[in-house]
Amino acid sequence: MDKGPIILKEKPLIGISSCCFGCAVRYNGRSMDMVKGIGREKGDFRWVPVCPENAAGLGVPRDPIHLVGENGRSVWHQDGRVVSRGGKDVTDALKAGALESLATLARANIKVFIYMDGSPSCGVYRTTLKKQNRGKPPGIFGALLDEAGYFLIPALDLQSPIKWWDWRRRMLAFLWLQAVPLTTRAELYDVWYRLKFLCQELDNPWAREQGRYLASLTGPLDPEIATNFRRQVSDLLRRPSTLKRITGSLWKNYCHHRKVTGRPVADINEPTALRNITAIARELIVMERESAKEGILFGTSPVLYSGRS
Numbered sequence: 001m002d003k004g005p006i007i008l009k010e011k012p013l014i015g016i017s018s019c020c021f022g023c024a025v026r027y028n029g030r031s032m033d034m035v036k037g038i039g040r041e042k043g044d045f046r047w048v049p050v051c052p053e054n055a056a057g058l059g060v061p062r063d064p065i066h067l068v069g070e071n072g073r074s075v076w077h078q079d080g081r082v083v084s085r086g087g088k089d090v091t092d093a094l095k096a097g098a099l100e101s102l103a104t105l106a107r108a109n110i111k112v113f114i115y116m117d118g119s120p121s122c123g124v125y126r127t128t129l130k131k132q133n134r135g136k137p138p139g140i141f142g143a144l145l146d147e148a149g150y151f152l153i154p155a156l157d158l159q160s161p162i163k164w165w166d167w168r169r170r171m172l173a174f175l176w177l178q179a180v181p182l183t184t185r186a187e188l189y190d191v192w193y194r195l196k197f198l199c200q201e202l203d204n205p206w207a208r209e210q211g212r213y214l215a216s217l218t219g220p221l222d223p224e225i226a227t228n229f230r231r232q233v234s235d236l237l238r239r240p241s242t243l244k245r246i247t248g249s250l251w252k253n254y255c256h257h258r259k260v261t262g263r264p265v266a267d268i269n270e271p272t273a274l275r276n277i278t279a280i281a282r283e284l285i286v287m288e289r290e291s292a293k294e295g296i297l298f299g300t301s302p303v304l305y306s307g308r309s
């Protein structure tokens, strides 16, 4: 069995809040090109920008809107509303725009969405940029994305090389996991072998326990076990790591690579070496390239895209 990295051949599709993609769709006619932060990697993906407020027909420019009620979820449960600054109730239009945007993502079979936090529509952890007491997160579209199980990435994290790297490697692993067959124990063990190092970095006690549990399985694979495994690992992959854990994992997996090849890789540093996050992200990318070139699993980032810049 090949135990090298998983190489995705097709460009992954990513949905994104249009205003983060440079489309001038905000209420004031402005936009932000947040994808610029990932440089040439932008070309490694296909992008599907959506804007629920424009799909709602609110137009540009428009009055800013805010949530009235507990949060975006409560709008879907009939006890919340969306109101414009001028006092107009735009709840029904916003619901239609959010559903239309979700349908666009579903049509393209998209599983990942980069959202503009702080928006009463697309926000997931904030629904206002200023400290206004106007509805709590998630926003009306953010609530739909969350409920539908999307892999959600805050656009702000595209501005940090290390945060983006962390999101990107977990996202590729997540996408692969959604599609890989899990009908036999052999398939289950193979998937676990590829993902366990990353899972250990994200939650070591859980991963150790999971490893013991999988080793205790016998006989044909119960489909419910496979479903639970996919769900639990998917949930874990949504959780960001920390710089300390990333550098520790980089070094550990680099040492494994060096042992297998018998050769060092230039410019890979020990976890205690002082360097900035851009340098650390560069080392991680170097190891991903080495992994792809040598066909040796770099457990820190087990799923790669073949067209990587």
Ligand code: SF4
Binding pocket: 017, 018, 019, 020, 025, 026, 027, 050, 051, 052, 053, 054, 116, 119, 121, 122, 123
């Ligand atoms: S945050 Fe969402 S709804 Fe608001 S302008 Fe951006 S894409 Fe449109």
